[in-house]
Amino acid sequence: MEEVIYNKVTPQLIQEFKKIIPGKVHEKEEINEDYFHDEMPIYGKGIPEVVIEATNTEDIAAIVKLCFENNIPVIPRGAGTGLTGAAVALHGGVLIDMSKMNKILDYDMENFVVRVEPGVLLNTLAEDAKNQGLLYPPDPGEKFATLGGNVSTNAGGMRAVKYGCTRDYVRAMTVVLPTGEIIHLGASVSKTSTGYSLIHLMIGSEGTLGIITELTLKVIPAPKETISLIVPFENLKDCIGAVPKIFMAGLKPQALEFMEKEIVLSSERYLGKNVFPKEVEGVNIGAYLLITFDGDRMDLLEELSEQAAEVVLEEGAVDVLVADTPVKKKDAWEARSTFLEAIEAETKLLDECDVVVPVNQIPTYLSFVKSLEDQYDFAIKSFGHAGDGNLHIYACANEMEEEEFKRQVAEFMDIIYKKAAECGGLISGEHGIGSGKMEYLAAFAGETSMRLMKGIKEVFDPKMILNPGKICYKL
Template sequence: MAKKYNEVTPEILEQFKAIVPGKVYAGEEINSDYFHDEMPIYGKGAPEVVIEATTTEDIAAIVKVCYENSLPVIPRGAGTGLTGAAVAVDGGVMIDMSKMNKILGYDLENFVVRVEPGVLLNDLAEDAQKQGLLYPPDPGEKFATLGGNVSTNAGGMRAVKYGCTRDYVRAMTVVLPTGEIVKLGATVSKTSTGYSLLNLMIGSEGTLGIITELTLKLIPAPKETISLIIPYENLEDCIATVPKFFMNHFQPQALEFMEKEIVLASERYLGKSVFPKQVEGVDIGAYLLVTFDGDNMEQLEELTEQAAEVVLDAGAVDVLVADTPAKKKDAWAARSSFLEAIEAETKLLDECDVVVPVNQIAKYLTYVKGASEKYDFEVKSFGHAGDGNLHIYTCANDMDEETFKKQVSEFMADIYRKAAELGGLISGEHGIGFGKKDYLAEFAGPVNMRLMRGIKETFDPKMILNPGKICYDPKEEA
């Protein structure tokens, strides 16, 4: 079969070095961390060249060379993705965006901030707080880059009240696969100005363009927050309570569910016990972790009392209030470390982040538990109960990798089909990348895949930008 892409020659390497002297690495100079993301089960891929870029113009020049020579180009941020989206599965040139990490300035009258794509979520959150502002998107991985968040439309724990990353992107500068530079969007809150190219770029996982600057919406930071740890005897009662928060107009900032096993793993990882394991002789099997925000503590305390009445009537065993900074920090530190805790205790790991209607969560998780019983791996689950985005991990320590992959593939296909049957989608926030594209093809169907492929071809006529991801696999055409 013919090879679709060319290789980086010594002459091309010299062109890159002329564009960004001292920031071009090839062969054994490349750190192996670039070969994979946080979910290495999807395989590894070594780029031929890694380039640390720091300006839009440099990236445009690099991409133009790649376009002229039919070289794959892979943009990469912090490498914290979970679907293999930032892995060089076809070799080529990887552009490391992590050094483009400046907060360029605030427009306090329009409540926006301009940032480079390598700024870490945590750094913007802390800096905005100093201005009395909040950047609402709150994915669990605080040290991911904002460019990566936008590329996957990351959601996170505050999405139930404030929405996902997409809702906070006002404008961006993008380098197209041809090397052209375009500006999309504007510092305005509404538009009916043609097709939304801005929204096409958001969630495109680096397959349509390389984001080099972002204008992000901010909101005034709430003055107070309060969190509740709500233990239940079983997961079914826990999940069944979730719709009652909305029926009673409580508007939680975050509403998370977790099973006992994942909480125990997290506490082992952190070396600190936070969640009750038994209450008045009742063994606890699951928890809700809820945060409310508002302008004053009196308002929040009243809301907390109302919520406590509702959840206790609905089967909660107790309601524990985390109303001090230390208590809130400990509770949310435990929640934020779930993935790290699983990774620390697991040799073989895969995951999915399906999203289903909130009233279908209990039915779906019951199905998942039943489906997993015929396999040799263990299933651990947690997620965003408030918006139906569920994180389901398959974990094994005593299986060989080939058997694990085969069993997980069958299991994932099964539970993705069930999610679709219940009105859900196969990813709520992690994206498709390399690892989930076969499931997307089955879920979306041939017409939708044709439309996505057509969009890809329009933006990227030579199909060089992050190939092998979402809807395009060069190996099928080689």
């Protein structure tokens, strides 16, 4: 493809934008610096020339059509909680803030779907669905991300082990294409064999193929009861080694998380409360499993918990603590949910990866990663979704120069991504590629797959204006 050359946003174009969405167009010093980066600023910053607060599908289409005609980059953005630089204006242009399109439109109780705008926060839908006696199963750690962002990265989360990822709950969507055309994908049905699945191509595309302006999402009847287990182990190897045994025993946890002691200590310092035991009967604890079961009867959950306790104790657990009250469950999962915030609060330089490997390869993979720590000047912290093999590995430093940190981390990431591939895994389970992981994707996917991905991008976005420089097309 020929070199892509973008035009600047002219004063005349800005006036056209203001005619379409009066009072929602911001430029120059009106633009908040929060728009310059996402939650992982190590991947760089980008300054949009214009920020427009989206209001509805038709207005977005009109804005995008003008940008297409004038070769202006367009970047859709939700809450900005991404971790790969995906919602950053690397080439200037127009950033469309989708967060104000935040209405829950309606529930269809007969077909068990809910229709929402893309700026609705995950936490907002979770609470609203709960009030309807329903559950929206996807449960990414960042509860204040937008649903549009979740769909754009195919976010997974802690309940994926039982219920699947965001992809499994998207029934339909409305999308504005890079040309300004509006299309409707999917329907309120549970199966389809109707041509190429464009809706599944859009899911996980990180705003590079289209701008999602409405979603129809599957919901399910909410389970009436939950029970959680905190399971301390002396070391990480035994902790992870117990995970396959839980599944082999026929148990089906709603969530199954692992965490090292250091990350737990960071979280508890951040929250100002102690939740997890650090020593049990003279044994120093090095790692933990956090397991939740859900269902409609507490007696059955207690039975499941007893079976799980027998399994993990046989595999080396030091103890099994039952969180069966609302306060205990809240404390345990609040600690887990704040891991990233806790790391950020204590760390000046931060990078991360979210590889996914087969569950039986987790111990091998994590042992390999930990063996590298002495080779670098940064600390390595890890936690993740033990039930589905999605691991969050953080490189953390406070005393290093940024350029040296980046150099060492690039080498480290290259090594551990290659090891993930050797273990039969993939380089991202839920965070996506954005701009920060493009080189690793190219090395992992290979020439043919990258050619196909680039070809898809060219078909959807012939002028390369939509979220350029992300996933597969480095400009």
